[in-house]
Amino acid sequence: MFKKIKMRLTWMNAISYFIFLVLFLTVFYMSFAQILNKVQENMVESYAANNTDKFFNIYNGPPKPPNRFELEVDQVSFFYVISKDLEILYGEELHEGFNEVLQQNLKPVETKQFERYEYEDETLLVMTQAVRIQGDTLGYIAVGQNVTTYAELLQNVLILLVMLLIVSSIGIALLSYFLAKKSMTPIQISYEQQRQFVANASHELRTPLAVLYSSLELFEEQLKQKGTEYPSDTMDDMKNEANYMNDMLSSLLTLTRSDQNQIRLNIRDVDLSNVLIQRTRRFAKTVQHLAFQLEIDDEITIQADPILVEELLYILLKNAVTYTNEGTVTVRAYTEANNVKIEVADTGIGIAEGDLPHIFERFYRADKIRNKSGTGLGLAIAKVITDLHGGQITVKSGLGKGTIFTIEFPLLQK
Incomplete structure (x- = not known):
């Protein structure tokens, strides 16, 4: 009986702690990911703000040579200048051919929009922003940065949190079992004392009850032989009560033996x-x-x-x-x-x-x-x-x- 209760308490504690841990780690991961994403977006916005003059010069300057895209492999930031008709006019890119991918995904934006691209096993964060002069849209710029390091960091954090969850779950199970066992100890001691009392009382009371019942029968028989009048209902009540107590003691003994696993089955x-x-x-x-x-x-x-x-x-x-x-x-x-x-x-x-x-x-x-x-x-x-x-x-x-x-x-x- 106590084993079942102990296991039930263990499961209840373990599940409660596990749910709390999952919620905590989930909130932590989401908060960390949000902060990390905000840092990356700020870096892209900062690069765009520092190169505003350069973008306007490209719009207002002479036509660019036939090769509109220059590779800047030693940098982590890149940009593209886009016409009002969503055609890429010029760009300094990190990966050759990425302009084609970007061209397929271009769409008008009101202010700015961030998108992530997985290209050549790397993660690129691109901000598309409208360029306006006196309220008219001159075109768009797409400013991006290689954020593979940040993406790998976030992935490593996720793996670390999953491993932490697994290890913690084992620890939670052991801790829950220990707490359940500790909390059940005083109850079990009290129950054992009560059970021992019932067993002892049952054994002690059965003998005097048997003697009492036998004495009542003998007394009843003697009264009949002497012809002495005695209320028969009183005698019956006394015998019934003795039988009742004997039945209860027998039942208590059966339950006590069951609790102590002392009932031997003759199967x-x-x-x-x-x-x-x-x-x-x-x-x-x-x-x-x-x-x-x-x-x-x-x-x-x-x-x-x-x-x-x-x-x-x-x-x-x-x-x-x-x-x-x-x-x-x-x-x-x-x-x-x-x-x-x-x-x-x-x-x-x-x-x-x-x-x-x-x-x-x-x-x-x-x-x-x-x-x-x-x-x-x-x-x-x-x-x-x-x-x-x-x-x-x-x-x-x-x-x-x-x-x-x-x-x-x-x-x-x-």
């Missing part, structure tokens, strides 16, 4: 069809106000502890009888895929929807309409027995609509 082949028929018939003999109906397939065999299976069926049948004033209790058993399904259905008062998630909890009692005699441990024990056999128990019910308990066991393959 063998069990003829479930026969067990269900015999158990239901024996139960029906003690109940006169209800009809029992059997819908059980033949020769259903499972691997289980026969004593615990009997106890499981007894718990479900007793629950059905207790909360059904009139009507029918139906026991079904059939195979489905590789599983055996057992259903115990009644036409009783049913269970409220809000109580359904809690009925397998220890000492949980539903609303007052179901507050009849019982220890409140039967269904908890039924779930323990089902879990010990690798099965599953579920319930469907509604107020005034009866209840159906369904148990699913693995089918013994022949």
Whole structure:
């Protein structure tokens, strides 16, 4: 039980820390990328501002030679002068032929626009800006810079952050497990003390209860022999209370052994069809106000502890009888895929929807309409027995609509 809770806490802590770390690294990366991009754009704008006179001289100067593009391979910045009709007039470029790529992507701009190009395994940042005189557009300039170093830096930062995320995730998982274990320690100690107390109290109380019950029977017999009048209902109440306490102690011992993994299963082949028929018939003999109906397939065999299976069926049948004033209790058993399904259905008062998630909890009692005699441990024990056999128990019910308990066991393959 504590192992499941510990793992659940570990996952909850790990996921919470992981989400926070992802958000933090994402914001950091986006902020860093935005700052880096702004630095690159400022450098391009600065180059454009420092060469304004040069651009106007090209517009106003004599025609350029036939070779309109000059290579400046030793620089990191370049520019192109563009006509109003979006034709490149002249340029000093870093990569031969890049003008053709730029020409295909040119479009009018109101003020300026930044674009990135991947060309010859390098990253080029290009700013296209309108050149105006007295409000009229004279043409455009395209100023660019080789920003491959910055792009590689940003990529390296991303790789570093991903590696950091992976390493941190492992660290977060270990830290979450440690914190979950540490937070569970005082609860586990308290639970162990409580469980030990229940086990000790159960062992200590069973003997005096047995003596008390025997004494009551002896006392009752002596009264009958002497002919002494004694209120029989008082004697019955005392015996019932002793039986009630004995049942509760037995249930507590079963749950305590389950918590301590001390229940040893005597697993063998069990003829479930026969067990269900015999158990239901024996139960029906003690109940006169209800009809029992059997819908059980033949020769259903499972691997289980026969004593615990009997106890499981007894718990479900007793629950059905207790909360059904009139009507029918139906026991079904059939195979489905590789599983055996057992259903115990009644036409009783049913269970409220809000109580359904809690009925397998220890000492949980539903609303007052179901507050009849019982220890409140039967269904908890039924779930323990089902879990010990690798099965599953579920319930469907509604107020005034009866209840159906369904148990699913693995089918013994022949």
